[in-house]
Amino acid sequence: MAKLDFGPIADTTRRAEIVALLRRAILTGQLEPGQKLNELRIAEQMRVSRAPLREAMRELVQEGILTSIPYAGTFVIDVTAKDIDDAYSLNKVLDEFAIERTWKLRDQRFFDELDSRHEAVKQATRALDTTRQIETALQLHGLIYEWADNSVLLETWQRLISRLQMYFALHQRARNEPVPAEDVHETYVRLLKGADMRAAQRHAREHIDLDFEELLAYARGLEQRTSKG
Amino acid sequence: MAKLDFGPIADTTRRAEIVALLRRAILTGQLEPGQKLNELRIAEQMRVSRAPLREAMRELVQEGILTSIPYAGTFVIDVTAKDIDDAYSLNKVLDEFAIERTWKLRDQRFFDELDSRHEAVKQATRALDTTRQIETALQLHGLIYEWADNSVLLETWQRLISRLQMYFALHQRARNEPVPAEDVHETYVRLLKGADMRAAQRHAREHIDLDFEELLAYARGLEQRTSKG
DNA sequence: GACAAGCAGATTGTCGACAATCCTACAAGA
């Protein structure tokens, strides 16, 4: 008989669902940076009272993707080039640490999961689903954090990807180009399976730098435009 | 005429004050790990309705010092040896990064602030005020994060010190010993003023390791006791 | 026309009450 492993049951509070809905709207760019969230309107749309909505918004404020000014409102965070720069430079450091911690803990299950997530990225890429592509790519990247066996590190990473996902989504929406067909994660996955930890760490740095430059350029353009307007 | 630099005005929402009150109670150990927070009772004590209290609790949950289970309650997080280990190992990495980023930005104001915070620690030590000593020591340590000019890094650090402060406070309360009179931060401050960045980074690691070992031993003892009971 | 005072209108912050859920104790049945 197969070993059943019941996971925790789904959160059944309205608050949790609101958090999920709002987060998704923000991370996919449906709610744009700087935009104000009108409590009454959103509550009506969701057929929910303002109490759980406000609690949900508090969570997202602490998560770093909303910002709140007393008696003025709650807004989607603005994306500045410096924010992206900050997030990425920290991400590099964390990546190195995560790889180091994960390295000795790699096993067959790790490699299987790595392949599985890699496959998910490729599938989203083939389907030209940019939103899903970003999601899956970040999940692929997040495996080393989940495997590092350090809950604080994992939390930190999860806070970071919220923003990164938002940045990427904005970038993609702005470009509105078909996704590159090549498999940019091939090397990353291969190195994580290999024996040279330093090489994997180095690649993580450089691989990130690649997308990073594009993002930064986009963000700088954004700022110039908005400062003109 | 001196340049006036008006800081932001105080938050005037009840929510913000509740957050401050609760956070302080948790970080000083007045609310013990694992303890349940009864909304009705706390609301009555603070002469406040449950709405702002619940929002405040949501923030602290996201901050990582409370944990919430739907329909069951909100609890102060438990302190396990692994949590401390995780937090500290990440802290080492972040310290190194913060020092690196700060190094080139050091100026006279930095050195002055460093001395000022160092003095605050010494003063709290002389006054035998352990709670304040922990606070000031963490603030001294946090200067490199404030100076690193990386908002994401700073946020991450602030999330970390919430827990560290809680751990330290518990430790101190448990020992209930007079605080060591020697100045353990002397070398740290001197190296941050010096010219050898690597040395400063190395010391940050080792300096932390020192207190860390004590904390870990304490936490392990705690866990054994609770598993027995 | 410029500027300050003051008045709606809209929006956020807070409150008290109700609904949904959980935990405990206890009884009934196998």
Next chain:
DNA sequence: TCTTGTAGGATTGTCGACAATCTGCTTGTC
């Protein structure tokens, strides 16, 4: 004895309404 079902009380989750605050406009004065 162990399990299962079932009230009862306590606590959390949610709602609708009221209070506090901000914003933009209007009005009046110079």
